[in-house]
Amino acid sequence: MSRSRPLPVPVLRRVVHGATRAPSVHNTQPWRWRATGGCLELHLDPARRLLATDPDGRSATISCGAALHHAQVVAGALGWSSTVVRHPEGPAASLLARIQHEPAAPPHDAAALLEAVEVRFTDRRRFTSWPIPQDRLAHLVDVARAWGAEATVVTDARDRLRAERLVLQAGALQARSRRTAEERDAWVDRRTPDGIPAAVLTRSGVRADAHPHRYESVPDTDLERQDLRDADSLMVLHAENDDPPSWLRAGEGLSALWLTATTLGLSVVPLSQATEVDEVREALRHQVLGGAGHALLLARIGWQEIGRSEQPRTPRRPVDEVLDLA
């Protein structure tokens, strides 16, 4: 007999609050939570999709997958295990997951991961040149895999060079698209509890510690800049299929590896432009993954300097705005 029970409302609100801390493309927070029939449902919010930048909804679904993982981590730490049915109404439906909960002892790493939910953020400052030991990277790959996602560290020098060129090419192609540029600008400095405040965006030329990123204005021919530096580790999340179930799993894997990286003191910065542009994503598949899988997201990983100044955080919409209590 199932021991599943609806979460008490205070727990439910803490779970959803924790889930809102998840990373999302342009901080769009493209999720809605609904408590109904004793379950907690996660929906993709179509009004928050990036129709020019992410027409398939790949990055939006990955973002929701990250929120789904955050919700499971927080519920686990509060003494509730989660049983998740993904895509209960089929892969095209906006209902992404239905979660049932039952009381359970928190996992051994619950406290560390709960803290990581609170402190994790996208730190776009340059990494130090300290290399990441291979066993740590292998551990992050294993963590993603445990959540049903495939991740590969790009170590071969030629593959890396190709990936670097493709990241730059994607940025240049997007810079030429007026709709994509307008969409990006619409999500920067909105003065609402979503999008990316200007204060978190370090800019090359203004701050010595800035790393090139998609939110600065760059000429579309600037292929000489380096979005990746030699000491940065580069990871590709990929899957056999390029479809919503794979994207959701990739998001859960991204969140799992990012929270674990946070507990290890490592910094993760997604680079989704390369997977948002169709021809670049295809090129990644053939030139970097050897045709073995579909690239879903790139991320650079590295160490930030110890004792660096606090960075301002991106805001989140309050629980009442993202949770419907039936």
Ligand SMILES: Cc1cc2nc3c(=O)[nH]c(=O)nc-3n(C[C@H](O)[C@H](O)[C@H](O)COP(=O)(O)O)c2cc1C
């Ligand atoms: C699917 C996805 C794609 C992202 N793509 C980029 C990117 O291309 N460049 C970047 O600087 N940050 C990227 N981010 C990070 C988001 O901008 C960041 O998570 C969001 O602004 C919230 O900020 P926080 O991570 O500091 O909480 C991405 C995040 C996700 C989940």
